[in-house]
Amino acid sequence: MIKQKIYETIVKNLPIGFTTVDEEGITIDFNEAAEVITGFKKEEVIGKSHVSIFHQKTGVEGCPLFRHALISKEPVTAKEKKFVKKSGEVITLLVSVAPLYDSEGKFIGGVEIFRDITDIKRIERERKNILAMFAHDIKNSITTSLGFTSRILSGKSPDLKEDLKIIIDELKTVEHLISEFLEFSKLESKETIPNLEEIDLYQMILKEVDSIAIEAGKKNINISFVTDEHPPVFIKADETMIKRVLINLLDNAVKYNIIGGKITVRLIRTDQEVLVQIEDTGIGIPEDKQHMIFDAFYRATHTHKGSGLGLSIAKQIIELHGGRIWAESVYKKGSTFSFTLPINSKKEI
Numbered sequence: 149m150i151k152q153k154i155y156e157t158i159v160k161n162l163p164i165g166f167t168t169v170d171e172e173g174i175t176i177d178f179n180e181a182a183e184v185i186t187g188f189k190k191e192e193v194i195g196k197s198h199v200s201i202f203h204q205k206t207g208v209e210g211c212p213l214f215r216h217a218l219i220s221k222e223p224v225t226a227k228e229k230k231f232v233k234k235s236g237e238v239i240t241l242l243v244s245v246a247p248l249y250d251s252e253g254k255f256i257g258g259v260e261i262f263r264d265i266t267d268i269k270r271i272e273r274e275r276k277n278i279l280a281m282f283a284h285d286i287k288n289s290i291t292t293s294l295g296f297t298s299r300i301l302s303g304k305s306p307d308l309k310e311d312l313k314i315i316i317d318e319l320k321t322v323e324h325l326i327s328e329f330l331e332f333s334k335l336e337s338k339e340t341i342p343n344l345e346e347i348d349l350y351q352m353i354l355k356e357v358d359s360i361a362i363e364a365g366k367k368n369i370n371i372s373f374v375t376d377e378h379p380p381v382f383i384k385a386d387e388t389m390i391k392r393v394l395i396n397l398l399d400n401a402v403k404y405n406i407i408g409g410k411i412t413v414r415l416i417r418t419d420q421e422v423l424v425q426i427e428d429t430g431i432g433i434p435e436d437k438q439h440m441i442f443d444a445f446y447r448a449t450h451t452h453k454g455s456g457l458g459l460s461i462a463k464q465i466i467e468l469h470g471g472r473i474w475a476e477s478v479y480k481k482g483s484t485f486s487f488t489l490p491i492n493s494k495k496e497i
């Protein structure tokens with residue numbers, strides 16, 4: 149009895165996901181950390197088949213607990229596994245499984261422990277991205293500037309003004325990359341504190357849509373703001389930061405759009421929050437790259453200039469306000485970027 153109590157206390161307080169199944173794969177135990185990681189409540193999974201709840205799409209093949217602990221009866225440690233949460237969000241788990249035997253050596257089921265390593269994976273990817281960015285984009289600009297400077301110094305420049313203009317453009321690119329990097333670092337280390345004030349999101353969107361219309365016009369892109377709301381749509385937020393998000397998303401919608409494309413901006417208000425959507429008919433994002441586009445320095449395409457930081461900055465800003473940001477995209481058809489913001493940001497900042 150005491151042993152049972154100790155077992156329950158340990159399982160409940162374990163800071164990692166823990167679940168056990170019987171020899172048929174029916175869930176017997178599911179701790180609190182497992183609830184937080186997966187989004188499923190204990191009551192929803194106990195007594196049900198582990199595979200039918202967690203691996204609906206892949207079946208037994210995609211289930212380490214079933215394949216290793218129940219079928220081959222071999223323990224597996226630290227296996228990385230993509231997992232779809234109850235909310236639909238895809239995360240990466242680090243999973244270990246083992247078969248279970250009772251004191252007489254009879255096989256009685258399997259145990260799985262798991263950790264959410266999505267953030268660790270993202271940081272790993274960002275570290276690689278940052279090296280690629282410095283090694284590639286910044287080095288390219290510096291090499292070009294050095295080449296043109298040497299040509300000017302040797303007196304062989306056919307058009308001095310033109311060469312200097314190229315150098316300035318390259319240096320501007322480097323300056324832009326570095327200032328975006330600094331802005332991102334400040335946001336990431338929570339050094340930037342939003343200055344919350346009442347802002348009219350309706351007017352702000354209208355103004356930014358108007359400003360981008362000139363750039364959009366150059367590519368013959370039609371941009372429209374569609375909403376059933378009436379001004380003002382007040383929210384409590386940092387004006388400069390939200391403007392930055394809108395400009396980033398609108399810039400991208402133009403940059404990654406096709407000639408003669410369309411951009412539709414929507415604003416929807418519910419009781420607690422506002423939803424802003426920016427839909428384009430552009431190049432879209434391949435499905436296997438979609439989960440990385442909010443990573444710092446990640447660029448799904450190198451056909452246009454950019455730092456790969458705009459979306460990660462936007463994500464930091466929106467989450468700092470207690471909102472969510474996500475993208476839906478069909479490759480070669482277009483993308484929709486959406487974000488929500490609480491009407492009254494009560495988030496402790």
Ligand code: ADP
Binds near residue numbers: 401432456457460482
């Ligand atoms: P960048 O400076 O490269 O535009 P972002 O962080 O703004 O950086 O975007 C990251 C990547 O996501 C881009 O390089 C691009 O590949 C992809 N992306 C962003 N917005 C769109 C869009 N509207 N359509 C297609 N791809 C997009």
